Amino acid sequence: xxxxxxxxxxxxxxxxxxxxxxxxxxxxxxxxxxxxxxxxxxxxxxxxxxxxxxxxxxxxxxxxxxxxxxxxxxxxxxxxxxxxxxxxxxxxxxxxxxxxxxxxxxxxxxxxxxxxxxxxxxxxxxxxxxxxxxxxxxxxxxxxxxxxxxxxxxxxxxxxxxxxxxxxxxxxxxxxxxxxxxxxxxxxxxxxxxxxxxxxxxxxxxxxxxxxxxxxxxxxxxxxxxxxxxxxxxxxxxxxxxxxxxxxxxxxxxxxx
Amino acid sequence: xxxxxxxxxxxxxxxxxxxxxxxxxxxxxxxxxxxxxxxxxxxxxxxxxxxxxxxxxxxxxxxxxxxxxxxxxxxxxxxxxxxxxxxxxxxxxxxxxxxxxxxxxxxxxxxxxxxxxxxxxxxxxxxxxxxxxxxxxxxxxxxxxxxxxxxxxxxxxxxxxxxxxxxxxxxxxxxxxxxxxxxxxxxxxxxxxxxxxxxxxxxxxxxxxxxxxxxxxxxxxxxxxxxxxxxxxxxxxxxxxxxxxxxx
Numbered sequence: 001x002x003x004x005x006x007x008x009x010x011x012x013x014x015x016x017x018x019x020x021x022x023x024x025x026x027x028x029x030x031x032x033x034x035x036x037x038x039x040x041x042x043x044x045x046x047x048x049x050x051x052x053x054x055x056x057x058x059x060x061x062x063x064x065x066x067x068x069x070x071x072x073x074x075x076x077x078x079x080x081x082x083x084x085x086x087x088x089x090x091x092x093x094x095x096x097x098x099x100x101x102x103x104x105x106x107x108x109x110x111x112x113x114x115x116x117x118x119x120x121x122x123x124x125x126x127x128x129x130x131x132x133x134x135x136x137x138x139x140x141x142x143x144x145x146x147x148x149x150x151x152x153x154x155x156x157x158x159x160x161x162x163x164x165x166x167x168x169x170x171x172x173x174x175x176x177x178x179x180x181x182x183x184x185x186x187x188x189x190x191x192x193x194x195x196x197x198x199x200x201x202x203x204x205x206x207x208x209x210x211x212x213x214x215x216x217x218x219x220x221x222x223x224x225x226x227x228x229x230x231x232x233x234x235x236x237x238x239x240x241x242x243x244x245x246x247x248x249x250x251x252x253x254x255x256x257x
Numbered sequence: 258x259x260x261x262x263x264x265x266x267x268x269x270x271x272x273x274x275x276x277x278x279x280x281x282x283x284x285x286x287x288x289x290x291x292x293x294x295x296x297x298x299x300x301x302x303x304x305x306x307x308x309x310x311x312x313x314x315x316x317x318x319x320x321x322x323x324x325x326x327x328x329x330x331x332x333x334x335x336x337x338x339x340x341x342x343x344x345x346x347x348x349x350x351x352x353x354x355x356x357x358x359x360x361x362x363x364x365x366x367x368x369x370x371x372x373x374x375x376x377x378x379x380x381x382x383x384x385x386x387x388x389x390x391x392x393x394x395x396x397x398x399x400x401x402x403x404x405x406x407x408x409x410x411x412x413x414x415x416x417x418x419x420x421x422x423x424x425x426x427x428x429x430x431x432x433x434x435x436x437x438x439x440x441x442x443x444x445x446x447x448x449x450x451x452x453x454x455x456x457x458x459x460x461x462x463x464x465x466x467x468x469x470x471x472x473x474x475x476x477x478x479x480x481x482x483x484x485x486x487x488x489x490x491x492x493x494x495x496x497x498x499x500x501x502x503x504x505x
Contacts, residue, residue, distance in 0.1 A: 102431065111379065153492060169412075169420070174412055176408065
């Protein structure tokens with residue numbers, strides 16, 4: 001390990017790494033020396049993201065993975081360990097379901113999309129990474145990407161809040177359960193420029209203004225430089241004594257923790 | 258006539274000691290109480306409320322489906338002679354209380370605890386919206402402080418409790434204009450059969466000496482949340498845990 005490559009010799013999986021926050025986190029981990037598997041639902045986004053990391057001299061590969069499918073996650077982890085010899089850092093970021101809705105109209109399908117990607121995805125990620133994180137001991141990391149909405153609630157996308165909140169509770173409970181092995185479990189709650197946020201801004205132009213006005217640093221974050229850096233810190237030895245926490249990385253917008 | 262005189266309250270989970278205590282307090286505050294769940298298991302509590310000269314009815318509904326909940330609410334309103342104004346949701350699938358190491362949790366258990374709890378909570382909320390809309394209605398979710406502390410061996414349960422807590426916040430934000438408030442009552446973990454003592458998840462001892470009694474300590478808090486006096490509170494979590502967690 002060097003100062004430039006604090007994650008050298010470690011292997012990470014990042015789910016939802018084909019775009020947005022996941023892509024930024026994957027790039028940030030790779031830049032700090034980690035070997036990164038980009039678990040993406042679609043090769044069309046995952047492969048170019050992996051290629052971009054390799055073009056910069058990093059070690060990355062894409063494994064097409066639908067995080068809501070148990071066998072996909074199991075296979076992704078197994079293939080990663082087979083290829084790289086271990087797994088130290090598991091990052092679950094993939095999410096689908098953030099369209100506007102009224103709570104009284106929520107049906108089983110809308111609920112399932114939110115629940116399957118955020119919560120079942122966390123469960124599968126934790127479950128299949130567990131034996132390898134245990135082997136990694138004090139280098140073992142589970143990171144769940146949540147949202148400030150998981151603490152505040154949401155008036156526009158109400159069921160987004162409970163599934164993101166559940167991830168925080170999973171992190172806290174697993175932090176307690178896995179602490180004896182030296183594994184840390186944390187959350188990052190980011191606001192960053194992503195296709196999802198761009199879509200939300202396009203659908204609701206006032207939202208962009210409101211977000212920027214409410215943000216102390218006056219801008220929406222960059223997925224790699226702003227959010228990826230925080231994820232990389234939590235993945236590093238420097239954060240060995242931080243567990244069960246949520247770092248809100250939103251430029252100083254939500255200050256309620 | 259108490260603070261809730263003449264109102265109809267629906268409560269779930271009153272077959273457990275925590276829900277039982279809250280139901281007795283609602284009844285003593287003057288509410289007509291509909292105990293929704295397994296009517297057989299709720300019969301002794303109905304009898305206890307009636308022996309105190311309280312209006313009470315047990316309504317059979319085991320399904321976490323919106324239609325079943327709405328029917329149960331309608332039955333409650335018919336039997337107790339007024340629209341439902343108060344909903345207290347304390348029910349949790351029994352399997353949720355089982356403490357299991359995460360590595361031993363399988364998909365069936367995760368589904369029963371996480372999906373089971375959340376589907377029921379959503380069904381209760383949606384039925385509440387139908388019945389409470391425009392009436393100054395009150396919804397209270399019961400979410401033990403484990404939702405905020407986490408606990409080993411209870412990953413799915415803690416996730417479901419925190420999920421419910423945030424579902425309540427979202428509902429509060431969206432349904433404020435509809436005249437519905439939605440809050441959470443957070444008791445100490447000792448009030449649910451999960452085998453967690455406050456001391457396991459907090460260094461500080463309870464300032465008030467212990468987890469308290471469901472009826473006489475937590476009861477007045479749920480009555481307050483259900484009353485007119487709480488009309489300007491919504492999306493809040495009241496930690497009535499004897500001064501352990503002290504969130505936020």
